[in-house]
Amino acid sequence: xxxxxxxxxxxxxxxxxxxxxxxxxxxxxxxxSGAGKTTVLEVIAxxxxxxxxxxxxxxxxxxxxxxxxxxxxPWERRVGLxxxxxxxxxxxSVLANLTYARSARSGRARGQAAGDELTExxxxxxxxxxxxxxxARLSGGQRHRVALGRLLLAHCDALLFxxxxxxxxxxxxxxxxxxxxxxxxxxxxxxxxxxxxxxDAQAFADRLLVMDAGAILQAGAPDQVVxxxxxxxxxxxxxxxxxxxxxxxxxxxxVHPDRVLPGAxxxxxxxxxxxxxxxxxxxxxWEADLLVGDASFTCRLPARLDGSQATVTLLDPPYFxxxxxxxxxxxxxxxxxx
Amino acid sequence: xITLITRISPGDLWSALTGPGNLDPLITSxxxxxxxxxxxxxxxxxLAWMMARDRLPFPRIWEAxxxxxxxxxxxxxxxxxxxxxxxxxxxxxxxxxxxxxxxxTFLALVIAEVYESAPYxxxxxxxxFSGVDTRxxxxxxxxxxxxxxxxxxxxxPLAAPGLAMSLAVAWARAIGAFGAVVIIAYHPFGIxxxxxxTLQETGLYTALPYALVLLVVALPLPLAAYVWSARAERRRRx
Numbered sequence: 001x002x003x004x005x006x007x008x009x010x011x012x013x014x015x016x017x018x019x020x021x022x023x024x025x026x027x028x029x030x031x032x033s034g035a036g037k038t039t040v041l042e043v044i045a046x047x048x049x050x051x052x053x054x055x056x057x058x059x060x061x062x063x064x065x066x067x068x069x070x071x072x073x074p075w076e077r078r079v080g081l082x083x084x085x086x087x088x089x090x091x092x093s094v095l096a097n098l099t100y101a102r103s104a105r106s107g108r109a110r111g112q113a114a115g116d117e118l119t120e121x122x123x124x125x126x127x128x129x130x131x132x133x134x135x136a137r138l139s140g141g142q143r144h145r146v147a148l149g150r151l152l153l154a155h156c157d158a159l160l161f162x163x164x165x166x167x168x169x170x171x172x173x174x175x176x177x178x179x180x181x182x183x184x185x186x187x188x189x190x191x192x193x194x195x196x197x198x199x200d201a202q203a204f205a206d207r208l209l210v211m212d213a214g215a216i217l218q219a220g221a222p223d224q225v226v227x228x229x230x231x232x233x234x235x236x237x238x239x240x241x242x243x244x245x246x247x248x249x250x251x252x253x254x255v256h257p258d259r260v261l262p263g264a265x266x267x268x269x270x271x272x273x274x275x276x277x278x279x280x281x282x283x284x285x286w287e288a289d290l291l292v293g294d295a296s297f298t299c300r301l302p303a304r305l306d307g308s309q310a311t312v313t314l315l316d317p318p319y320f321x322x323x324x325x326x327x328x329x330x331x332x333x334x335x336x337x338x
Numbered sequence: 339x340i341t342l343i344t345r346i347s348p349g350d351l352w353s354a355l356t357g358p359g360n361l362d363p364l365i366t367s368x369x370x371x372x373x374x375x376x377x378x379x380x381x382x383x384x385l386a387w388m389m390a391r392d393r394l395p396f397p398r399i400w401e402a403x404x405x406x407x408x409x410x411x412x413x414x415x416x417x418x419x420x421x422x423x424x425x426x427x428x429x430x431x432x433x434x435x436x437x438x439x440x441x442x443t444f445l446a447l448v449i450a451e452v453y454e455s456a457p458y459x460x461x462x463x464x465x466x467f468s469g470v471d472t473r474x475x476x477x478x479x480x481x482x483x484x485x486x487x488x489x490x491x492x493x494x495p496l497a498a499p500g501l502a503m504s505l506a507v508a509w510a511r512a513i514g515a516f517g518a519v520v521i522i523a524y525h526p527f528g529i530x531x532x533x534x535x536t537l538q539e540t541g542l543y544t545a546l547p548y549a550l551v552l553l554v555v556a557l558p559l560p561l562a563a564y565v566w567s568a569r570a571e572r573r574r575r576x
Contacts, residue, residue: 037471073479073480074476074479074480075481075484075485076483078482079480080478080480081477083473085473086473087471087473087477089477089478089492089496090496090574091496091570091573091574097430100481101481101482133576134573134574134575134576135576136574136575136576137575137576145511150481154481154482262437323511
């Protein structure tokens with residue numbers, strides 16, 4: 001179990017984070033660049049000293065600013081960190097990189113069991129034929145797999161991932177995220193992923209924490225956070241691209257571009273009619289900008305909208321009050337005209 | 339090089355190398371150069387690492403100090419060394435108490451060579467250490483290595499090609515040191531002093547063979563460092 005409750009100073013703001021991650025649980029810390037997500041990981045890893053707070057892992061206090069003050073050094077924390085730059089040691093072969101932690105923690109790599117584990121992990125990561133290669137010879141995906149194997153062979157008590165695959169293409173990122181997810185579950189240790197890609201967070205995590213400007217704004221199951229953001233700022237961060245005022249009410253409906261149907265279907269959500277200000281192809285469908293009153297939003301639809309006016313249904317949208325907080329809708333099928 | 343080789347006759351070279359005691363300056367230079375390198379490795383390597391990692395108080399002052407030693411003419415360094423380690427200074431008194439002297443002794447020769455060559459090594463080593471990504475050191479720490487082990491397993495091997503080249507340059511500076519040497523260590527003669535005195539006493543043509551000897555003695559280490567650095571770089575590239 002990983003328990004974190006810390007405040008850490010950054011140049012422009014203070015990061016405040018409180019999270020508990022159970023063994024085998026996968027948590028994603030999601031937010032825009034510069035939100036303070038990496039600082040949280042660095043505090044857990046012992047690379048940054050917090051202004052105040054505690055970090056506990058498996059009953060061990062790693063950091064405490066109280067009395068007595070505790071600051072376990074990084075090399076005694078048994079916390080693994082995988083960053084965007086895989087950080088392979090360029091002067092060591094793939095094999096030496098993989099077994100680095102083992103020789104650091106227990107003298108030299110030895111024993112049949114150690115050899116079996118190495119073979120098993122190298123095989124599961126597709127590295128069997130690369131053990132003698134130098135890191136400079138590897139592709140981006142291979143480097144990340146070696147770094148992941150090194151992390152797994154280190155037998156850490158917690159796994160931290162700081163946007164590990166952000167520089168890779170979408171397909172590779174998806175497959176590696178799936179791999180990390182499976183391996184994290186197998187190891188049954190707390191895992192925390194930091195990312196600004198919502199799709200990565202959703203693919204990895206049991207629980208999503210949305211962070212902005214040093215504060216955790218919402219925590220919950222990924223679906224819950226995306227479908228019911230706690231406020232307008234969270235909604236913006238998870239992809240809501242517009243807010244349509246509801247006539248006769250003080251609140252506004254959040255519009256997620258992927259949760260819009262063409263035509264009117266009041267049983268499934270809020271029906272709005274607006275002026276089409278722009279339309280462009282997007283993937284296999286079309287993307288259109290609609291202007292409803294003073295509010296505009298973007299939606300993705302399977303076909304191009306005909307004419308200058310269009311009616312669409314916002315599927316079960318979240319509603320936000322004037323203060324930006326999530327409110328319960330009093331009438332879910334109101335019709336708004338542009 | 340070509341001028342040097344074409345101006346030396348085999349007879350002059352032979353007599354320069356075979357005369358009684360003629361190899362003594364060469365031995366003195368190699369010995370003092372070796373001791374100088376040992377001092378640089380033991381004292382200046384940690385200094386360069388601390389400068390590269392901002393671990394020193396007032397880091398700009400340390401950098402300015404190293405740069406001053408580089409910018410000052412070696413002759414001036416020699417004059418300043420007289421005021422620092424000469425017989426009438428407190429360091430000189432301590433040396434005297436230890437029955438040592440930093441004037442016209444082997445110790446003085448080493449001190450002069452250290453001061454002439456250290457800035458070249460420190461600045462080169464600092465650059466070599468700065469080139470090592472600190473995130474790799476952090477990663478090694480997170481994998482269980484203590485700081486000194488991180489230095490031994492990660493920092494040192496990655497900085498080694500740069501350190502070797504800096505050491506080669508420092509070696510060349512040490513073995514060819516003259517300006518500071520002529521002030522505080524006229525004796526015992528190293529090769530540069532031998533060249534100078536031979537030039538004064540018997541002329542240009544008899545001095546030139548010693549220059550060739552200096553070159554032949556000084557060159558292998560830089561060459562080896564260059565070859566080794568290139569090989570290490572090739573190995574790293576796979």
